[in-house]
Amino acid sequence: MADFKDRLLAEKIVENIKKLASGKKFRFCHICGTHEYSITRHGLRSMLPENVEVVAGPGCPVCITPAAELDKAIKLANEGVILATFGDVVRVPGSSSSLAEARANGALVKIVYGPADAVDLAKNHPDKDVVFFATGFETTAPTTASVILSEPPKNFSSLVVHRTIPPAMEFMVGVGEHRFDGFIAPGHVSTIIGTKPYELFPRTYQMPTVVAGFEPTDVLMSILMLIKQIRDKDYKVENEYTRLVTEEGNPKALAAMDRAFETVGDNWRGIGRIPDSALHIREEYSDYDANKKYDIDIGKVQELDPKCSCHLVIVGKLYPKDCTMFAKACTPQRPRGPCMVSNEGTCSIAYRYGRD
């Protein structure tokens, strides 16, 4: 089997990067928690020359889930529904508490592997309402769509907080003084959406864009491809991850997403509203929309702890080590901000795998 972890191959790619990049500064942005994991876990930043920087954009779905939505989930759990969600969501702080705290106080919060398990919970507990708290990007959204379209039992509904990546990338292009020279686009999101939605970036913004996989050689190769595009002034969307990503993506998954959801503008935690970046359940399926089914009154929202700098970390303006609470007041055991919880959160990854 092919080896994309090959150390020698990685070194060879780095050699090429050093040669091509010499004398210039490059700053690339990825939008994917799994890329951040791979980069930090394998120490890729220290392999790269100093003039080539890679920063993390808002690619951790749990981190960008607005406090207000967490507050709603907590409220529903406290009011007696079975709240089902992914494992890395439960410890994320909302305005003043987390789902884990609600659970400790007796609320029914269940960790599920995926949305189908939440539907099974509803089938097995016909006397209870089950709400699936659905976070995630385009990789996850079709799976929620699929269960909504599958005529689940009426005691099932979903609080959908799905967000989409290309609008967040467009937001990153506009993060003012903070210039990037190119995008490393997320591999798994792209298995669903394909490479076409990124064409806007080279065309409109002269931003080279390479869709990349997750092994160290994938990430390094994508950086080399970006630098080459810049050298040749030939800006385009390239696909480094052809073993999984096609131009069209996954048509069936896209169709399910389109049938169940409409695209609207909505909030990202620490960022604010991004136009056309959220998926909401279509009117036809409002029976399964927890927002319509329940009157959820959550009171005042505190988006982030005033001392937490997640809003700067997720747009690449600050490295976790530069937050005054990092590894002191804020640790994975006692997270003070959303970026310290999920395995895809930049602070949690930095805490566990590297402080570079």
Added chain:
Amino acid sequence: MCVAVPAEVLEIEGSIATIDYGGVKRKANIDFLEDVKVGDYVVVHVGFAIQKLDREDAQETLALWKKILDEE
């Protein structure tokens, strides 16, 4: 939660396949894919197979890279 893992298809029954992640067996929904066969490798995310893994393409990619790197 975004970590999608490749797994081998062992058995198929309608929309549901039994898959093997290096020894651990699980069920996965295969509705999003066309003609999945036993023995295929699929990438599974939160209980759904989202894409087939093209092993030949993986080999070709590596061969191509090696060529590019030697030329530069």
